[in-house]
Amino acid sequence: MRVMVCLSYVPDTATRPQIASDGRQIERTSVKFILNPYDEYALEEGLLVRERFGGEVLAVCVAPDNAREILRTALAMGVDRALLVRDEWTLDSFGVGVALATVAQRYNADLLLMGRQSIDFDSFQMASTVGELLGYPSVSVVSRLVIMEDGTVVAERDVEGGKEIVHTRLPCVVSVQKGINEPRYPKLPDIIKAKSKPVDEIVLPSEGPLCEIVAMELPQRSRAGKILGASDAELEELIRLLHEEAKVI
Numbered sequence: 001m002r003v004m005v006c007l008s009y010v011p012d013t014a015t016r017p018q019i020a021s022d023g024r025q026i027e028r029t030s031v032k033f034i035l036n037p038y039d040e041y042a043l044e045e046g047l048l049v050r051e052r053f054g055g056e057v058l059a060v061c062v063a064p065d066n067a068r069e070i071l072r073t074a075l076a077m078g079v080d081r082a083l084l085v086r087d088e089w090t091l092d093s094f095g096v097g098v099a100l101a102t103v104a105q106r107y108n109a110d111l112l113l114m115g116r117q118s119i120d121f122d123s124f125q126m127a128s129t130v131g132e133l134l135g136y137p138s139v140s141v142v143s144r145l146v147i148m149e150d151g152t153v154v155a156e157r158d159v160e161g162g163k164e165i166v167h168t169r170l171p172c173v174v175s176v177q178k179g180i181n182e183p184r185y186p187k188l189p190d191i192i193k194a195k196s197k198p199v200d201e202i203v204l205p206s207e208g209p210l211c212e213i214v215a216m217e218l219p220q221r222s223r224a225g226k227i228l229g230a231s232d233a234e235l236e237e238l239i240r241l242l243h244e245e246a247k248v249i
């Protein structure tokens with residue numbers, strides 16, 4: 001089985017992003033980047049599939065050079081190969097999808113695994129975009145995955161108030177949900193070994209983005225609260241504030 005796991009290199013939610021001076025992107029130099037948390041589940045699922053069926057796992061990330069660090073994490077967890085598709089943050093989601101589909105075709109992937117969403121742009125669209133480009137079925141937000149010897153795929157999805165069971169066949173694209181497995185922690189010797197393993201790199205031609213971000217804004221800071229006492233005068237002031245400032249009565 002040839003499994004391709006797609007990894008997104010995203011800003012850590014613990015850091016506070018700033019908007020760059022062009023007003024169209026985040027200021028990336030002041031932000032710590034990490035492996036997209038949902039992609040850890042995709043990685044673990046890929047390794048479990050390989051443990052069951054044999055074959056190999058390729059980890060792929062479309063990003064600038066710094067993203068090698070998350071590909072090294074994937075190597076430390078146990079993937080066989082790591083590939084950086086070099087892009088200096090020029091691609092929109094569709095462009096990333098085209099790059100991933102191109103790699104999947106060249107690699108002859110039987111199974112593509114992704115996280116349910118990338119926590120930077122939250123598009124939830126990569127699995128269906130790549131599936132469509134390859135002509136493969138795609139199943140999104142999967143919480144349990146079973147692959148049979150004959151290539152039948154049984155995927156369980158959590159839906160409002162219940163579960164949905166989907167049957168499809170390899171080759172296919174699956175995006176996974178938190179809880180599908182318990183991602184392994186890389187052991188120290190594996191982290192050290194991963195530092196000397198190769199991370200391959202390619203650059204793919206791109207026709208430029210189909211969609212363009214024209215403006216980005218941080219959410220408005222919430223207004224500071226006011227503390228009033230319980231005297232009659234202050235109650236009157238409270239009513240005035242609710243009426244004139246908050247405009248809720």
Ligand SMILES: Cc1cc2nc3c(=O)[nH]c(=O)nc-3n(C[C@H](O)[C@H](O)[C@H](O)COP(=O)(O)OP(=O)(O)OC[C@H]3O[C@@H](n4cnc5c(N)ncnc54)[C@H](O)[C@@H]3O)c2cc1C
Pocket residue numbers: 006007008009036038039042060061062063088089090091092093094096100113114115116117118119120121122123124125126127175209211212213
């Ligand atoms: C309109 C628009 C314009 C954009 N323009 C730019 C731009 O000019 N510059 C810029 O830097 N970014 C841009 N982006 C952001 C960027 O291209 C993608 O949003 C991002 O790589 C993919 O995130 P997603 O939210 O589309 O993915 P989702 O569909 O939410 O991601 C699902 C899964 O797909 C996989 N995946 C997602 N991204 C990658 C990746 N890069 N490599 C490997 N696997 C991945 C992961 O497994 C992830 O869990 C733009 C996004 C949009 C929506």
